[in-house]
Amino acid sequence: MTGNSTMRHRNAALLAITKVEADEVVPSSQADEVLAGTFERLRMPKGLLERLAGVKERREWAPGRHFTDGAVEAGQAALEQAGVRPEQVGLLINASVTRDGYEPAVSVSVHHRLGLPSSALNFDVTNACLGFVNGLTIAATMIDAGAIDYAVVVAGEDPRPWHRETYERLQAPGVTRADVVREFATLTLGCGAAAAVVGPADRHPEGHRVAGSVTRSATEHHGLCIGGFDGMFTDATGLLKHGVGLLEQAWNDAHADGWDWQEMDRYIGHQVSMSHTNKLFADVGIDPDRFPVTFPFWGNVAAAALPMTLALEAESLGAGDRVLLLGVGSGLNATYMEIDW
Numbered sequence: 001m002t003g004n005s006t007m008r009h010r011n012a013a014l015l016a017i018t019k020v021e022a023d024e025v026v027p028s029s030q031a032d033e034v035l036a037g038t039f040e041r042l043r044m045p046k047g048l049l050e051r052l053a054g055v056k057e058r059r060e061w062a063p064g065r066h067f068t069d070g071a072v073e074a075g076q077a078a079l080e081q082a083g084v085r086p087e088q089v090g091l092l093i094n095a096s097v098t099r100d101g102y103e104p105a106v107s108v109s110v111h112h113r114l115g116l117p118s119s120a121l122n123f124d125v126t127n128a129c130l131g132f133v134n135g136l137t138i139a140a141t142m143i144d145a146g147a148i149d150y151a152v153v154v155a156g157e158d159p160r161p162w163h164r165e166t167y168e169r170l171q172a173p174g175v176t177r178a179d180v181v182r183e184f185a186t187l188t189l190g191c192g193a194a195a196a197v198v199g200p201a202d203r204h205p206e207g208h209r210v211a212g213s214v215t216r217s218a219t220e221h222h223g224l225c226i227g228g229f230d231g232m233f234t235d236a237t238g239l240l241k242h243g244v245g246l247l248e249q250a251w252n253d254a255h256a257d258g259w260d261w262q263e264m265d266r267y268i269g270h271q272v273s274m275s276h277t278n279k280l281f282a283d284v285g286i287d288p289d290r291f292p293v294t295f296p297f298w299g300n301v302a303a304a305a306l307p308m309t310l311a312l313e314a315e316s317l318g319a320g321d322r323v324l325l326l327g328v329g330s331g332l333n334a335t336y337m338e339i340d341w
Contacts, residue, residue: 005215012140013207015197016081019311020070022059022191054274058190058299070193071156072113082197086115090148092122095131096155097302130329131303139198140210155304159189185234190299194307213337216250225330243328244279270327271295271305
């Protein structure tokens with residue numbers, strides 16, 4: 001099965017990938033302290049975030065720092081790393097889950113602060129935690145088509161408003177165990193930012209070829225994880241089962257269509273929790289030694305989690321390495337993307 005969700009790129013390369021870690025470290029014990037009364041009343045043990053999700057700590061932006069500050073810093077660093085001038089950019093995509101309102105798009109302030117030309121398209125791509133990979137696909141496709149020369153993809157995340165709302169709700173006297181479980185995933189979310197520059201491979205032999213991607217959807221499960229301005233509410237068991245199940249289906253479809261991802265040098269996945277990661281290893285068969293985990297110290301940084309992890313690992317990747325990006329976004333959508341280093 002090929003279809004429009006299987007893509008092979010001809011002339012697109014990743015020229016830069018950068019990350020910005022948020023300023024302040026927040027230990028997972030903070031949740032125990034804030035929710036001590038609730039946990040005691042419900043007879044729930046402390047240390048749930050670390051024991052169940054594997055999240056020891058996460059990060060938050062310092063007071064006065066906005067998530068777009070991180071996105072702009074990452075974008076500036078990526079342009080410098082790629083050796084691309086702002087006036088050469090033809091496309092900016094913001095892929096973050098975080099936004100201050102329904103409009104304007106987050107991309108407009110990032111576009112302005114990066115000093116991009118008025119001729120550079122800019123817009124947001126929102127697809128839960130899969131948005132950054134979708135942004136890379138759009139950029140690579142437009143470069144293949146000759147519509148643009150260079151694209152910048154950014155994501156800056158800040159779940160602090162969700163944390164405040166969640167803590168307030170879970171301290172209410174009538175809260176049940178089911179309420180805590182339903183909002184538990186919110187407390188694993190962390191702040192951070194990432195950016196990438198994509199350009200034409202034929203002009204940049206030093207670049208990393210974007211070989212292509214395979215995407216599959218299971219939108220019948222669109223109600224498993226719902227996020228709004230007041231927080232995120234998750235059916236964790238259903239998301240674990242059907243999310244990893246969709247990754248397994250996409251993996252099998254990709255190999256039936258001629259892709260070979262059994263022996264990649266690195267697997268860079270969206271970072272959720274230890275339970276999701278272990279199920280991925282078991283069901284898909286990915287080698288745990290080639291799958292770096294960052295959620296223990298960053299938490300789940302939404303759409304920025306995967307590119308931040310790639311930026312961290314890029315320091316140890318060498319020419320000829322094959323890298324597979326993979327992730328699931330609420331809804332559900334799952335994507336694998338191969339990049340040849």
